[in-house]
Every structure is written in structure tokens, then in C-alpha cells.
Amino acid sequence: MRTMAVIGTGLIGTSVALAVSRRGVTVFLSDRDPAAARTAAALGAGLASAPAAPVDLAVIAVPPSQVGAVLAEAQERGLADSYTDVASVKAEPERAALSRAPDPHRYVGGHPLAGRERSGPLAARADLFRGRNWVLTPSRLSSDVAFDRALELIALCEAVPVVMHSQDHDAAVAVTSHVPHLMASLMAARLREGPADLPSVAGQGLRDATRIAGGDSRLWGDILQANAPAIAGVLKELHTDLSRLVPALDALARPGGSERDLGMRTLVDLLDRGISGLAEIPDARPGSSSEDPCVRVAVADRPGELARLLAAVAELGVAADDACVEGADGTSFAVRFSVPPRIADRLVAALDAGGWDVVREQGGERDGERDGEQGLGGATLAGTVRSGRRPQ
Amino acid sequence: MRTMAVIGTGLIGTSVALAVSRRGVTVFLSDRDPAAARTAAALGAGLASAPAAPVDLAVIAVPPSQVGAVLAEAQERGLADSYTDVASVKAEPERAALSRAPDPHRYVGGHPLAGRERSGPLAARADLFRGRNWVLTPSRLSSDVAFDRALELIALCEAVPVVMHSQDHDAAVAVTSHVPHLMASLMAARLREGPADLPSVAGQGLRDATRIAGGDSRLWGDILQANAPAIAGVLKELHTDLSRLVPALDALARPGGSERDLGMRTLVDLLDRGISGLAEIPDARPGSSSEDPCVRVAVADRPGELARLLAAVAELGVAADDACVEGADGTSFAVRFSVPPRIADRLVAALDAGGWDVVREQGGERDGERDGEQGLGGATLAGTVRSGRRPQ
Numbered sequence: 001m002r003t004m005a006v007i008g009t010g011l012i013g014t015s016v017a018l019a020v021s022r023r024g025v026t027v028f029l030s031d032r033d034p035a036a037a038r039t040a041a042a043l044g045a046g047l048a049s050a051p052a053a054p055v056d057l058a059v060i061a062v063p064p065s066q067v068g069a070v071l072a073e074a075q076e077r078g079l080a081d082s083y084t085d086v087a088s089v090k091a092e093p094e095r096a097a098l099s100r101a102p103d104p105h106r107y108v109g110g111h112p113l114a115g116r117e118r119s120g121p122l123a124a125r126a127d128l129f130r131g132r133n134w135v136l137t138p139s140r141l142s143s144d145v146a147f148d149r150a151l152e153l154i155a156l157c158e159a160v161p162v163v164m165h166s167q168d169h170d171a172a173v174a175v176t177s178h179v180p181h182l183m184a185s186l187m188a189a190r191l192r193e194g195p196a197d198l199p200s201v202a203g204q205g206l207r208d209a210t211r212i213a214g215g216d217s218r219l220w221g222d223i224l225q226a227n228a229p230a231i232a233g234v235l236k237e238l239h240t241d242l243s244r245l246v247p248a249l250d251a252l253a254r255p256g257g258s259e260r261d262l263g264m265r266t267l268v269d270l271l272d273r274g275i276s277g278l279a280e281i282p283d284a285r286p287g288s289s290s291e292d293p294c295v296r297v298a299v300a301d302r303p304g305e306l307a308r309l310l311a312a313v314a315e316l317g318v319a320a321d322d323a324c325v326e327g328a329d330g331t332s333f334a335v336r337f338s339v340p341p342r343i344a345d346r347l348v349a350a351l352d353a354g355g356w357d358v359v360r361e362q363g364g365e366r367d368g369e370r371d372g373e374q375g376l377g378g379a380t381l382a383g384t385v386r387s388g389r390r391p392q
Numbered sequence: 393m394r395t396m397a398v399i400g401t402g403l404i405g406t407s408v409a410l411a412v413s414r415r416g417v418t419v420f421l422s423d424r425d426p427a428a429a430r431t432a433a434a435l436g437a438g439l440a441s442a443p444a445a446p447v448d449l450a451v452i453a454v455p456p457s458q459v460g461a462v463l464a465e466a467q468e469r470g471l472a473d474s475y476t477d478v479a480s481v482k483a484e485p486e487r488a489a490l491s492r493a494p495d496p497h498r499y500v501g502g503h504p505l506a507g508r509e510r511s512g513p514l515a516a517r518a519d520l521f522r523g524r525n526w527v528l529t530p531s532r533l534s535s536d537v538a539f540d541r542a543l544e545l546i547a548l549c550e551a552v553p554v555v556m557h558s559q560d561h562d563a564a565v566a567v568t569s570h571v572p573h574l575m576a577s578l579m580a581a582r583l584r585e586g587p588a589d590l591p592s593v594a595g596q597g598l599r600d601a602t603r604i605a606g607g608d609s610r611l612w613g614d615i616l617q618a619n620a621p622a623i624a625g626v627l628k629e630l631h632t633d634l635s636r637l638v639p640a641l642d643a644l645a646r647p648g649g650s651e652r653d654l655g656m657r658t659l660v661d662l663l664d665r666g667i668s669g670l671a672e673i674p675d676a677r678p679g680s681s682s683e684d685p686c687v688r689v690a691v692a693d694r695p696g697e698l699a700r701l702l703a704a705v706a707e708l709g710v711a712a713d714d715a716c717v718e719g720a721d722g723t724s725f726a727v728r729f730s731v732p733p734r735i736a737d738r739l740v741a742a743l744d745a746g747g748w749d750v751v752r753e754q755g756g757e758r759d760g761e762r763d764g765e766q767g768l769g770g771a772t773l774a775g776t777v778r779s780g781r782r783p784q
Contacts, residue, residue, distance in 0.1 A: 038693055039725065041695050042693060042694065042696070042697050042698035043698045043702070044696040044698075044699040111593075113593055113595045115597070120717075121717075122712050122715055122717055132595070133592050133593065133595075135592065135593065162589075168589050171586075171587045171589075172589045172592070172593045173593050175582055175583065175586040175587075176586075176590060176594045176595070177595070177597060177598065179579065179582075180579055180602070182637065182662070183575050184601055184666065185662050185663050185666030185667075186630055186637070186662065187571065187575060187630075187669075188666040188669035189633075189662060189666045189668075189669045190626065190633075190669065191567065191568070191669040191672040192669045192672060194563075194567040194568070194672070195560055195564050195567075196560075197556050197560050197563075197564045198567060198568060198672060199673065200525050200564070201505055201525065201527060201564045201568050201569070202673045202674060203505045203507075203524070203525075203568070203569070205572065205573075205603075205604045206568045206569065206572055207673055208601070208604070209572040209576055209600070209601055209604055210572070210601075210666075210670060211597075211601075214667060217664045218660065220663050221656060221660040224644075224659055225652075225655070225656060225659065228644035229645040232638060232641035235641060236638055238578055238579075238582065238634065239634045239638060241581075241582075242578070242627060245574065246624060246627050246628055246631060249616075249620045250620075250624050252616075252617040252620035253620035253624050264617060267616055267617065270574070270577050270581060271577050271605070271612050273580075273581035273584065274578070274581045274605040275580070276581075277581045277582065277584045278606055280584060280586070280591055281591065281594045281598060299434065303434065303436060303438075304434065304436040306431065306435045306436075307434070307435045310435070320514050323514055324512075325427075325431050325512075325513075333430075333431065
């Protein structure tokens with residue numbers, strides 16, 4: 001791939017342009033607002049001009065509702081050999097491509113799972129997509145050429161390709177992105193009507209829980225309406241969940257009420273289901289996994305002795321978060337660290353040398369660690385399409 | 393304050409003990425589980441034994457429903473001159489103290505706004521409370537001695553005291569903590585029933601939005617039931633909000649439907665109210681505020697020129713996040729950086745020396761910056777009770 005066009009130089013479009021420009025691709029930038037395209041160019045993202053000949057790939061980085069029209073217009077003037085987009089909703093753009101675009105086989109839908117609360121070209125980063133999933137949703141008409149060009153784009157951005165049906169994608173993002181955004185907005189909107197003391201008790205938990213509500217409301221309105229059927233379905237389920245939860249809290253609010261036990265069971269059951277649901281979210285934290293080996297250290301039951309151990313392991317980059325205490329028998333503790341094999345080896349060697357009573361308890365194999373995946377090229381392109389094959 | 397007792401050596405109790413031990417206070421640790429108290433002692437948090445004489449202050453660090461019984465028992469055996477607790481609900485412990493404790497005037501309720509997802513003594517940190525708010529809720533009987541001892545504890549932990557009525561506190565945390573926790577649990581529980589592709593599209597936004605759902609379910613069940621009336625009230629409001637939102641999404645899901653415009657207005661209105669609600673949450677990010685001066689730089693409209701400017705300011709610790717582009721007229725841009733005065737001065741000097749066309753546009757005064765608040769002592773004790781006076 002030698003030439004590319006990016007239509008729409010907001011956060012995502014400019015970040016794509018920055019990433020591929022670094023790799024030697026010539027990028028032609030355009031935007032409804034010419035100043036935004038010039039800003040992106042001044043950032044080093046490419047040229048704010050039109051290409052003289054068709055480019056290899058055009059990336060359409062506009063709100064979901066506009067993808068169809070922009071794609072049709074670009075194909076009518078023969079802008080590129082292949083086309084993709086980066087909208088976070090995929091079924092509606094696919095429908096629009098199949099019904100309106102002159103060459104629907106030249107188009108494959110895409111959605112990089114990356115973003116920031118800030119928008120616009122100045123917020124762009126060349127490494128925005130590194131290590132992130134990038135979904136492709138080829139339609140029944142998408143050509144192999146268009147699909148391969150999109151894969152090449154993903155590799156240039158150092159992202160990880162994942163292939164899905166557009167409808168499956170939209171059902172999944174309704175649960176993982178769109179409904180959480182709406183719930184964050186509902187909670188944040190409630191803050192305006194809360195008691196005066198509210199800011200004094202607003203901490204990091206609330207900040208994290210509502211952070212996604214900060215996105216641009218017009219862009220998000222466009223995204224949410226484009227996926228309205230799937231979102232409405234999930235919202236109705238949540239509405240039903242709330243209808244069950246409110247009576248449980250009402251029961252707990254009545255002192256000495258006969259239904260307190262049932263209310264408490266309902267509440268704890270929800271909290272436990274929430275905890276188990278969190279396991280569906282891949283952990284961003286590099287380091288421990290349930291298959292990691294354990295390193296077991298005996299610690300004398302003396303003031304400060306455990307602190308001395310934690311300070312020793314901290315020097316090796318191991319946090320107390322990776323530790324648990326077991327079998328305190330009155331004279332000593334057993335402290336277990338669950339860490340990746342590479343670190344377990346270093347930990348055992350260093351603690352042994354430091355005079356600690358240490359054993360390695362269990363081995364395990366890990367896949368290549370994400371931290372190490374800096375390279376690009378054939379292996380990334382050929383080996384990491386996670387779903388194994390294209391859906392059709 | 394020379395001696396203290398901590399009852400309950402979980403995350404919060406052990407963190408309190410670590411913080412005050414460092415300041416030379418002798419801390420006596422106890423826990424229902426003796427191994428937990430010994431673990432805290434081995435971390436250097438104090439002595440896992442009972443004091444020979446009454447201590448200056450006892451800190452009760454147990455779940456909300458147990459504060460009343462633990463306080464009564466401790467006062468019966470004359471453990472301390474003054475008592476406080478750290479439970480995240482305040483009205484129920486206050487009621488229990490007034491009705492059951494032998495010396496209710498020796499007790500003042502407290503709630504440090506700090507926590508982690510991990511629990512237990514190993515997760516404790518001496519600096520857990522640094523710079524965080526710590527609410528005190530004196531009752532109509534709380535003595536000045538008990539209140540001042542609690543203030544001293546807060547100062548030793550380098551936290552910021554805030555005084556409230558217990559009922560006001562509970563109404564506020566229902567909105568800022570308890571309901572967000574329940575909504576995060578509801579959303580996380582939905583992940584278990586979602587489509588198979590779900591983990592591939594689960595990103596940082598979802599992780600942040602649901603992170604608080606990871607807390608210990610029995611402890612949180614106890615917290616939530618202790619504040620059930622206030623939580624039930626907020627949940628009912630959210631239930632009503634959802635009842636209005638679902639029809640808006642349903643309208644947007646019908647192609648060409650006549651109520652699409654109304655649905656879109658409802659949606660964007662909610663998103664906008666959410667954005668404005670976020671302003672109620674104090675910003676954790678040190679650096680810019682709306683009162684900061686602006687530094688304006690003229691940048692030639694050439695490829696890479698803006699990138700060169702951003703690289704130059706990055707060396708001074710200023711991120712592109714603090715910048716916005718204005719007035720691109722076809723030959724140059726105006727880039728404005730909104731940064732604290734101290735940084736603005738450095739920025740102007742450095743850019744000027746580097747040959748940039750730079751002006752400082754507007755001055756402003758800031759309060760002492762949180763970053764600089766490392767000290768302790770009289771100023772902190774006397775000067776930062778934010779509500780100005782005690783509620784009674």
C-alpha cells in the first residue's frame with residue numbers, strides 16, 4: 001500500500017493518517033471543515049489536497065449516519081481502489097453500502113476499538129490503535145482485495161484484526177459501549193439534581209464510572225441512533241432488572257421487615273453476578289493470570305517482616321496486589337505471589353539469594369505476551385485474525 | 393495523640409494504622425480474625441495486642457451494620473478516650489451510637505473517601521488517604537474532644553476534613569457511590585448473557601464503567617442495606633429516567649418513523665445533561681482550570697509545523713490535551729494552551745527563545761495547588777474544614 005485517502009480528520013481519522021504516514025504511505029486528507037484537514041496536515045498526518053490518481057485505500061472517518069453517503073460520493077468520483085470506514089456501528093453503513101454505493105464489493109466495514117474523551121485532530125495519536133482490536137465486518141459482496149487492504153491498514157496501525165458479522169458486532173457493542181455510555185449519562189445527569197454536599201463525596205470510583213459520558217453529544221447521538229434497535233433491547237432488560245432491584249432495596253429500607261432476608265439475598269446475588277460478569281472483560285493489566293505459577297514465601301510473624309518482604313519483591317516489579325497471605329499459624333505466614341513464569345524465576349532466585357524461605361509451587365505456559373508484540377509484518381498479518389476465518 | 397486502637401484490620405483499618413504509625417503513634421491492632429491483625433502487624437502497622445491503658449482514639453473499621461455493636465462493646469471495656477469509625481454510611485452508625493453506646497458523646501462518625509478494589513490488609517497503603525476528603529459527621533452529642541481527635545487523625549493521614557450531617561452524607565453517597573456501584577453491577581451482570589463476540593469489543597471504557605462492581609459482595613451488601621432508603625429513592629428516579637429513554641430508542645429504531653426527531657432530541661438532551669453533570673465531579677487531573685491564563689502561538693500552515701510545536705511544548709510537560717486550534721486563516725494557525733500560571737511563564741519564555749510567535753493572553757490567580765500540599769501541621773488542621781463550621 002503506497003497511497004491512502006482519509007475522509008474526516010477528527011480524532012480517529014487523523015490518528016490513522018499519522019500512523020500510516022510514519023510507515024511511508026502517502027496520505028491525502030480531507031474534511032468537511034478545510035481547517036480541520038489543514039490542522040491534521042500541519043501535525044504531519046499527510047497532505048491536505050486531493051490525489052491525482054485513485055489511491056490504494058480510502059478510510060472514511062465520519063459519523064455512522066454519514067458513511068453511506070460519503071462512500072457513494074467517493075466511489076462516484078473514483079477516489080480509491082478499496083474503501084473502509086471506522087464507524088463504531090456497522091450494520092447501517094453496510095446496508096447503505098449495499099443499497100447506494102456504486103461498487104459495494106470494494107468496501108469492507110471496520111471499527112477500531114480505540115478512542116479518547118477528547119475529539120478533533122489535536123487529540124490524535126499515531127499509537128492510538130497499537131495492540132487494540134480492530135473489527136472488520138465484510139459484507140456478502142466485499143472482495144478479497146478490499147479485505148486484504150483493510151488488513152494491511154490494521155497491521156500498519158499495529159492493531160489486532162477481528163472478523164465479525166456486522167449484526168453480531170452491533171449487538172456486542174450495544175452491551176459493551178452504547179448502553180454503558182447511556183447509563184453513565186443518566187448517572188451524571190442525576191448529579192446536577194443531587195444534594196449540595198455531593199462534590200465533597202465524589203471520588204475516583206464515580207469519576208471512572210461516568211467518564212465515558214463526556215463524549216461529544218452530537219457524535220454520540222448519531223452513533224446511538226444508528227444502533228437503536230440493539231440498544232433498545234438491552235435497555236429494556238436493564239429496566240426489568242431495575243424493576244426487581246427497587247423492591248429489594250425497599251424491603252431493606254423497612255427496619256425489622258419480614259422481607260429483609262429476601263431483599264439481602266437479591267442484592268448480594270446481583271453483586272455476585274456483577275463480579276462474575278467482569279470476567280468477560282479481557283484484563284488490560286499485563287502480568288498475572290490464573291494459569292501463572294505461584295511463588296510461596298514463609299515470613300516470620302514479627303512486626304515489619306512482611307513489609308520487608310514486600311519491599312524486596314517491589315524491587316523486582318512485583319506488587320502486593322499479586323500477593324495473598326495464607327496459613328498464618330501464629331509463628332509464621334505463607335505469602336503466595338501469582339506472577340508470570342519469567343518473573344517467577346527471577347523472584348525465586350532473588351528471594352533465595354536474600355535468605356528467604358521460598359518455593360515455586362506450580363508451572364504454567366503462557367501465550368506470547370502482548371507487551372512483546374511490537375513487531376509488524378507477515379506474522380501479524382497472517383496469524384492474528386482471531387476468529388480464524390471470514391464469516392462467509 | 394500518642395496511642396490509638398484500630399478495630400478491624402482490613403484495607404481501610406490497616407491503611408489508617410500504617411499512616412499514623414509512621415507519625416510515631418503507637419497503634420494497637422485487633423480483628424475478629426486474629427491472623428488479619430497479625431498480618432497488619434507484620435506489615436508494620438502496629439502491635440497485634442491490647443493496650444494496657446485507654447488509648448487516645450479508637451478507630452472502628454468494620455462494616456456499617458457492625459459499628460454500633462463494636463462501639464458499645466469497646467466503650468463498655470473502656471478501650472479509648474474518643475472513638476470514630478470509617479464506615480461509608482453514617483446515619484445508621486450514629487443512630488446505633490445514640491441508642492446503644494454507653495458514652496455517645498465520645499464518638500464522632502467518619503468516612504474517608506478512599507478505597508481500592510482489593511480488600512484485606514495486604515492491599516493497605518500508608519498514603520491511601522493523602523489529599524482525599526474525609527467526612528466527619530458529629531452527632532448532637534459528640535464532644536469537642538472527640539471531634540478534635542478525629543481531626544488530628546485526618547491530619548496524620550494527610551487527608552482533608554469535611555463536616556456534614558450524617559443524613560446529608562448518606563443522601564450524597566447514594567448518588568455518588570452506591571447507585572453507581574449497583575448500576576455497574578447490573579451492566580457487568582449483563583455481560584454474562586451477551587453475545588459470544590462480546591470480549592472482542594470490550595475496551596477501556598467498559599472496564600472503567602464497571603470497575604467498581606468488583607468490590608467484595610458481602611461488604612457491599614452490608615453497605616448498601618445500611619443506606620437502603622436513600623438508594624431506593626435514587627434508583628426509582630433512574631427507573632423513571634429509563635422509562636422515558638426506552639421509547640426514544642424505540643422511535644429511533646423505526647426507519648422513517650414520524651417520532652424520530654423527538655427521539656433524537658430526547659437522546660441528545662440526555663447526553664448534554666450528562667456532560668453538564670460531570671462538572672459536579674471535582675477534577676482529579678492537576679493542571680488546567682478555566683481560570684488559567686492562555687498562551688497563544690502562531691504556527692505556519694505547513695506540514696509538520698504543528699507537530700514541531702507540540703514536540704517543543706511536550707518537553708515542558710505540556711500535552712496536546714491542553715491545546716486548541718483557532719483561527720486557521722489558510723496561511724497560519726493560532727494555537728492556544730490553557731495552563732497554570734507557573735507553566736505559562738516557562739512556556740512563553742521557552743517558545744520565545746525557540747523563535748515562535750508567542751503571546752500570553754490572560755492572567756489568573758490560583759489557590760495553592762494540591763501537588764504542593766505535602767506538609768502537615770497547624771495550617772492543615774485549622775484551615776481546611778471546608779464547610780466552615782460544624783453543623784450544630
